[in-house]
Structures are given as structure tokens and as C-alpha cells.
Amino acid sequence: MSALLQARGLGKRYRGRWALANCTLDVPAGRVVGLVGPNGAGKSTLLTMAVGSITPTVGTIEVLGGRPGSGAAQLAKVGFVAQGSPVYTSLSVADHLRLGARLNPGWDDAVARDRIARLGLDPALRAGALSGGQRAQLALTLGIAKRPKLLILDEPVASLDPLARREFLQDLMEAVAEHGLSVVMSSHLISDLERACDHLVVLVASRVAIAGEIEQLLATHHRLTGPRCDPADLPAGLEVLSASHTERQSTLVVRTEVPIRDPAWTATPLNLEDLVLTHMSRRPTEPDARHQLAAVR
Amino acid sequence: MSWLTWRQLRLQAATILGALLVLAVGLAATGPRLAQLSSAAAEDFLNQATNDRADSWAYLVGVLAVLALPAIIGVFWGAPLVARELEAGTHHLAWNQGVTRTRWLVTKLGLIGLGAMVATGALSLAVTWWCAPIDRAVAAGEGNGGLLTQARVTPVIFDARGVVPIGYAAFAFALGVTAGILVRRTVPAMAVTLGVFIAVQIAVPLLVRPHLVAPSRTDVAITESTLQGFRGSGPPGPGGHVDGLLVEFDRPGGWRLAARTVDADGHDVRSLSSSLADCLPTSVEAPPSPAAATDPRQACAAALAAGDYRQRFTYHPASHYWPLQGIETAMFFAVALGLAGLSCWRIRRLS
Numbered sequence: 149m150s151a152l153l154q155a156r157g158l159g160k161r162y163r164g165r166w167a168l169a170n171c172t173l174d175v176p177a178g179r180v181v182g183l184v185g186p187n188g189a190g191k192s193t194l195l196t197m198a199v200g201s202i203t204p205t206v207g208t209i210e211v212l213g214g215r216p217g218s219g220a221a222q223l224a225k226v227g228f229v230a231q232g233s234p235v236y237t238s239l240s241v242a243d244h245l246r247l248g249a250r251l252n253p254g255w256d257d258a259v260a261r262d263r264i265a266r267l268g269l270d271p272a273l274r275a276g277a278l279s280g281g282q283r284a285q286l287a288l289t290l291g292i293a294k295r296p297k298l299l300i301l302d303e304p305v306a307s308l309d310p311l312a313r314r315e316f317l318q319d320l321m322e323a324v325a326e327h328g329l330s331v332v333m334s335s336h337l338i339s340d341l342e343r344a345c346d347h348l349v350v351l352v353a354s355r356v357a358i359a360g361e362i363e364q365l366l367a368t369h370h371r372l373t374g375p376r377c378d379p380a381d382l383p384a385g386l387e388v389l390s391a392s393h394t395e396r397q398s399t400l401v402v403r404t405e406v407p408i409r410d411p412a413w414t415a416t417p418l419n420l421e422d423l424v425l426t427h428m429s430r431r432p433t434e435p436d437a438r439h440q441l442a443a444v445r
Numbered sequence: 446m447s448w449l450t451w452r453q454l455r456l457q458a459a460t461i462l463g464a465l466l467v468l469a470v471g472l473a474a475t476g477p478r479l480a481q482l483s484s485a486a487a488e489d490f491l492n493q494a495t496n497d498r499a500d501s502w503a504y505l506v507g508v509l510a511v512l513a514l515p516a517i518i519g520v521f522w523g524a525p526l527v528a529r530e531l532e533a534g535t536h537h538l539a540w541n542q543g544v545t546r547t548r549w550l551v552t553k554l555g556l557i558g559l560g561a562m563v564a565t566g567a568l569s570l571a572v573t574w575w576c577a578p579i580d581r582a583v584a585a586g587e588g589n590g591g592l593l594t595q596a597r598v599t600p601v602i603f604d605a606r607g608v609v610p611i612g613y614a615a616f617a618f619a620l621g622v623t624a625g626i627l628v629r630r631t632v633p634a635m636a637v638t639l640g641v642f643i644a645v646q647i648a649v650p651l652l653v654r655p656h657l658v659a660p661s662r663t664d665v666a667i668t669e670s671t672l673q674g675f676r677g678s679g680p681p682g683p684g685g686h687v688d689g690l691l692v693e694f695d696r697p698g699g700w701r702l703a704a705r706t707v708d709a710d711g712h713d714v715r716s717l718s719s720s721l722a723d724c725l726p727t728s729v730e731a732p733p734s735p736a737a738a739t740d741p742r743q744a745c746a747a748a749l750a751a752g753d754y755r756q757r758f759t760y761h762p763a764s765h766y767w768p769l770q771g772i773e774t775a776m777f778f779a780v781a782l783g784l785a786g787l788s789c790w791r792i793r794r795l796s
Contacts, residue, residue: 199541203794217793223543230537236453237533243452250448251542287538294542 150213152177152298152330153198158207160193167193169354171207175332175347180324182341182362183334184424185351191334192231194351195302198332199228212297224254227296231303233287237276241269244286245293252294259327260293281312288316292323301333305340317344338424348420350427357427362420369423372400374413383410389426401426446544446552454557457521461514461564468510469571475503476575483578491582495591504579504593507572511605514568515617516642518561523621524634526553527792531629536795550622550792554785558618565614573606580606584763586697598700598766600650607770612777617642619784626791649773655702657772658765664707664755665692671756692756698763709753 151174158171168190175181183191196202197209200217209215214222235244241264249255264271267285269278275286284304291299304320305313321344324331335341341348349359358365369389376398379388387403401418402408408415418426451458479500486493494500527550530536540546580597587594595602603609621638628634665671667690674691694701706714761769 201537201540220543220545220548223541223545226541228537228541230534230541232534234534234538236535236538238456239452247449247452248542251446251539251544253543255543290538290542 150177151175151210152179152181152212153332154210155194156208158194158197158209159205160190160197160202161205166354168197168351171356173349173356173359175349175359177212178328178330179347180321180330180345181332181347181349182338182345183332183349183351184338184341185334185336185357186428187336189336189351190354191336191351192302195228195300195332195334196230199226199300201228220253224252224294225297227291227294227299229284229287229291229299229301229304232307233280233284233304235275235278235283235286238274240272240274241278241286242271244275244290245271248290248293254295256293256295259295260289263289263292280307281309281316284308284312284316285319288320288323292327292329295327296329298330298332301331303334303336305335313340320344338421342420348424350424352428352430357430365423366417366420368405369401369403369418369426370408370415371418371422372398372402372408372413372415374398374410389430446549447556449539450553450556454522454560458560461517461521465564465568468507468568471503472507472571472575475499479503479575480578483582488587491579491587491591491593494579495593501592504576507575508602508605511565511569511572511610512601512646514565515561515610515613516639516646518565518614519617519621519638519642520635522557522561523618524625524638525631526557526622526625527788527795528625528629528631528634531625531795532631546792546795547789550789554619554622554788558615558781558785561614561618562611566608566611569606569608569610576606584698596698596700596763598698598761598763598769600654600700603650603654603700603766603769604646607766608774609770609777612774612781613646615781616645616777616784619781619788623784623788623791626788626795629795653776654769654773655761657776658761658768660702660759661762661765663696663758663760665695665758667692667706667754667756671695690754690756694758694760696758696760696762700761700765701758702761703759705757706754707757709755711757714752714754 153173153175155171155173158173159169160167171190171194183194185191193202197204198211198216200215200222203217211222212225214225216222216226236247239247245257245260245264248260249257264286267282267289269282269286275283278286284307288301288304291301301320305316308316317340320331323329331344333341333344338348346362347360348362348365350357374397376393376396379391379398379400382388382400382402385404385406389401389403391398391400393399401422479494482493482497482500483490494504527536530539536546539549576597579593583594583596597603597606604613617638620641621634624637624641625631625634628637671693672690673693675687676689676691677687689704690706692704694704708714
């Protein structure tokens with residue numbers, strides 16, 4: 149089974165600025181992937197490259213084993229709902245379903261009609277008259293009834309109120325369970341995606357800060373509290389992500405594959421939000437990052 | 446895909462179709478009357494038609510409609526085609542269904558382009574039919590220099606008859622789509638389309654059309670009867686300067702491109718000033734008495750005859766009308782296809 153998404157040294161430059169740089173990712177199939185990062189971190193750039201809307205400046209990207217945008221077969225495998233869930237404001241809900249039916253060989257009309265009925269959308273209503281949440285649901289319906297293997301959603305809940313957010317995600321999860329979909333969706337808030345996702349990619353300042361299975365990430369990140377010390381003195385195998393010190397005490401957030409056995413330290417698990425925030429607040433310090441930036445200049 | 450194309454163009458198509466129907470009804474109502482007048486009034490037909498307000502208005506509206514329709518199609522059908530999708534973000538929706546964006550564009554270009562050509566062709570056909578009596582009378586040399594007596598091979602009228610409007614429509618539509626893809630915003634793309642189209646509409650008759658078919662040449666002997674006047678500057682008599690002679694162009698239905706005076710050997714005559722300065726009218730404020738005016742004029746004609754001067758006209762005769770129409774239409778089809786190809790290539794790079 150081919151990987152959901154595989155990127156190698158992927159980068160996209162707009163007018164001399166790298167929107168995404170040196171991105172290497174491997175996401176196995178069958179996952180619900182959350183793509184998290186602050187605004188402008190390159191989330192949309194990565195997703196639009198994954199659907200083939202834009203072409204990479206450097207590197208390669210493969211989605212479900214195919215090159216994005218390589219033709220009708222690839223388009224049929226990947227569904228995409230862009231940021232803001234664009235729909236044709238002058239077309240009715242029924243027109244949108246008809247559009248989907250005419251343009252997609254694998255269109256599942258029963259699923260589409262069923263969803264529209266369940267959501268309580270009036271098929272005769274113009275899409276321009278729908279609320280933000282209804283519009284997002286309509287766009288999602290088009291994406292699901294297309295019956296893709298992978299559904300890519302760019303900030304699907306950004307414009308929704310908290311209640312609509314919850315309903316949207318719940319509904320999405322039902323569809324995932326029902327149709328065996330893989331999903332990649334982005335948000336700048338981890339709390340939106342926490343419950344829905346089992347795989348996480350964090351983008352910070354155009355680069356991948358961390359990526360992996362959420363369970364795995366939670367198991368390898370710890371907050372250590374202990375007597376004040378210099379982080380350099382810590383044993384090998386511990387990567388210190390952040391450190392704060394008081395007069396007598398040090399608090400470290402570390403990543404490690406090995407269990408913490410030193411009794412001097414109290415290890416507490418990190419929740420996902422803290423984990424992501426820790427990575428987000430770090431400056432990109434890898435040597436290749438500086439290298440890349442120097443090359444851009 | 447064709448359903449979506451129709452669904453999205455429905456409103457614009459209905460608007461133009463409605464306007465065309467109104468025009469067609471107007472033309473159909475007045476056309477037979479004009480044809481009747483043509484056979485009843487015989488040689489006085491053009492004078493009577495010109496004096497009839499309804500007929501001259503219908504003529505003017507018909508010509509302007511055929512001239513404007515391609516521009517309207519380019520601006521309202523062509524420019525928004527891709528630009529509006531990009532502005533609204535709906536291109537993400539359209540291009541992520543099971544149809545590649547190239548196929549999406551090719552279908553839209555093909556269907557709407559065809560619609561544009563059919564609509565413009567139908568209008569041009571109707572106007573050409575309506576104007577047929579007038580064109581016949583003009584070709585027979587019944588012209589009186591008025592509004593209705595422009596030959597159909599001359600600029601402006603040429604663009605409003607026959608098959609060339611179909612070429613203009615295809616070009617304008619492809620131009621609009623290309624502008625939308627390159628500019629990426631609807632209103633600026635509309636402005637660019639209109640500007641470029643009008644520039645082409647002006648430049649082609651001036652710079653391109655005269656050379657599409659090799660123009661004909663004819664020499665007219667300059668005699669008292671063919672000489673119609675002079676173009677000059679400065680005072681009459683010594684110090685005045687004759688810039689050119691105005692000679693009757695006896696090719697009804699033709700399009701005069703250039704005229705120059707040559708001598709018996711066919712060389713350009715450059716020394717008109719010294720020999721003909723006498724012939725200029727004395728002044729506008731005090732026109733000379735008929736006797737005084739006639740005498741120097743006869744003297745001039747004698748001088749011209751002595752020099753064996755003739756006026757050499759470069760022109761397109763009425764018989765060049767269909768070759769010019771055919772070549773120009775083909776030219777615009779070729780440019781439209783080129784623009785369509787450019788659009789299909791560019792659209793793959795849009796995000």
C-alpha cells in the first residue's frame with residue numbers, strides 16, 4: 149500500500165520568499181492527519197501542492213503514489229476543500245450536486261442527497277444564501293460524495309463558530325468511519341483537530357517542526373521538573389526543547405525515546421496543545437535551515 | 446462539463462440573446478420596406494433612404510451592433526471566465542473535481558467560443574441582409590457621399606458585414622479569457638480586453654487589411670472634367686503651395702488607399718507648387734466671381750494636360766471584398782487559436 153503523502157526536500161518559493169522549505173514527510177495511508185501551524189507557516193502551500201494546484205519549486209511530492217495534478221485519475225483519488233470552503237454563490241445546492249455528478253466519474257449521488265437531507269439544507273437554496281457552516285458542509289458534501297481515497301481540507305473550521313466546528317468535525321469523522329477515508333486537514337489551532345486526528349504535522353516558519361503519530365509524540369515528550377541544572381549536563385538521548393529556570397529549580401520539556409529513570413527529575417506527560425506550542429515557539433536552528441535561508445538571500 | 450458551462454453562462458447568454466432578438470425583430474420589420482423603396486425609388490433610393498430617419502437609424506444601429514457585439518462578448522463572456530473563478534476561489538472547487546483543468550478550459554473555450562461565433566454570425570447575417578439594397582446601390586455608383594453610401598469594402602463598414610465579425614468574435618472571446626488568466630482579476634481583465642480589442646479594431650484596417658490582398662492600381666488622366674480641386678497651403682499666387690490634386694475616383698464600391706500625381710513617365714510629380722499656385726482659390730472670405738474663378742482653373746487644367754499628369758490611385762476594388770473578408774477572418778481565427786493555446790498552457794501554472 150502506497151503512502152498517503154510522501155515529500156522529499158519539498159519547497160515552494162514566491163517572489164524570493166520561501167513559503168515552504170526543505171519539507172520531508174512520510175505519512176502512512178489510512179490516517180487522519182492534522183496539519184498545524186501559525187498563520188503563514190506554509191500549511192496552505194503544502195496542501196495546494198498536495199492537490200497539484202501549485203507546482204513545487206524544488207523537491208518532490210507524491211500523494212497516494214501519484215504525482216499531484218498529473219491527470220484525471222489522480223484528481224479522482226483526491227478530494228479538496230479549499231480555505232473558506234468556496235462554492236458558487238449563484239448556484240443552488242442542487243446545482244452543486246449536479247455539478248459534482250457531472251464532473252466526477254465515481255460520484256455517489258445517494259450519499260450526497262442523504263447528507264444534504266440530513267443537514268437540513270434546502271436543495272433549491274442558492275449557495276450564496278447559506279451560512280458559513282452550511283457552506284462548509286456543502287463543500288464537504290461535494291468532497292465526500294466524490295468518493296476519493298483522500299480528502300484534503302484546508303482550514304475547514306476556521307470560519308465556523310464553536311458549535312458548528314464541533315458538528316462539522318463530528319460529521320467528518322462519521323464519514324471517515326463510513327467510507328474509510330484518509331484525511332489531511334489543517335488548522336492554526338491544535339484544539340480543533342486534537343479529537344479528530346491520529347497523526348500530526350506541525351509547520352513553523354515554512355518548515356516541518358515535528359511530524360508523527362499523536363500517540364507516539366505524546367509518549368516521547370515529557371516535562372521534567374528538578375533541581376536547577378545546566379541542560380548541557382543531561383544524559384545523551386534527551387533533546388531539550390525548552391528550558392526555564394528559577395533560583396533552585398529547572399523545568400525542561402524534552403523529547404526522548406528512552407524512559408526517564410533519574411530520580412532527581414519528576415516527569416509529567418505533556419498534553420498535545422503544550423507539545424505543539426513548545427515546538428511552535430522554538431526558533432528553527434537546524435544547520436540546513438540557516439543554509440537554505442542564506443541561499444535565498 | 447457542458448452542463449456546468451451552460452449553467453454558469455445562462456444569464457449572460459440570455460441577456461445577449463434577448464438584445465439580439467430585439468434587434469432582429471427591428472431589422473425584420475424595416476428590411477422589406479427598405480427593399481421596396483430600393484425598387485420603387487431606383488436611382489434616388491440612397492437619397493430617400495438617407496433622408497428617412499428610421500432607415501438611417503436602423504442602418505447605424507445595425508452597424509454599431511455588429512461592431513460592438515464581439516467587444517461585449519470578449520468583456521462579459523471572456524474576461525470573467527477564469528478571472529471570476531480565481532477571485533471567488535471557486536477554481537479550487539472546479540479544478541478538484543474529476544476533470545482536469547485543461548479539459549475544463551478547453552470545454553468552456555470550445556462551447557462558449559462557438560456560441561459567440563454563432564451569435565455574432567447571426568447578427569452579421571441579419572445586418573448584411575438588411576443592408577443588401579444599400580450595398581447594391583453603392584456598388585452601382587449611386588452614392589451621394591452621405592451616411593449610407595460607404596462602400597462595404599471600406600473600413601468600419603467592412604467590419605460590420607459578412608463573415609469577418611465571426612473572426613472578431615472568436616478573437617475577442619479568446620482575448621478576454623487570456624486577459625483574465627494573465628491579469629487574474631475580473632474588472633482589470635475586462636478593461637484590458639476592451640482596450641486591446643478596440644486598438645486592434647482600429648489598427649487592422651489602417652495597417653494590416655490594405656496588405657492582405659495586393660491592392661489594384663489605376664491611372665486617371667487629369668483633365669478638366671476629372672479634376673475636382675486642389676489641396677494647398679499659403680497665399681494664392683507666388684508663395685502659395687499646392688500639396689496635391691483632388692481627382693475624381695471613378696471606382697464605385699472601391700476602397701481608395703492612396704492617390705498621387707505622376708507624370709507621363711510614371712514618376713511622382715514634386716514640382717506642383719511653382720506651376721499651379723495660381724489655381725488656389727483666392728480666399729475663403731471673398732470668393733472670386735465665377736468668371737474670375739473659372740479662368741485660372743482652365744489655365745491650370747491646360748497646364749496639367751501639357752504636363753500629361755495623371756492621378757495614380759492605389760485601391761481595393763469591390764471585387765476584393767470577399768478575398769479580404771476570407772483572409773481577415775482566417776487571420777483572426779488563427780490568432781484566437783493561438784490565444785486559446787496560450788490560455789491552456791498558462792492555466793496549468795495558476796494556483
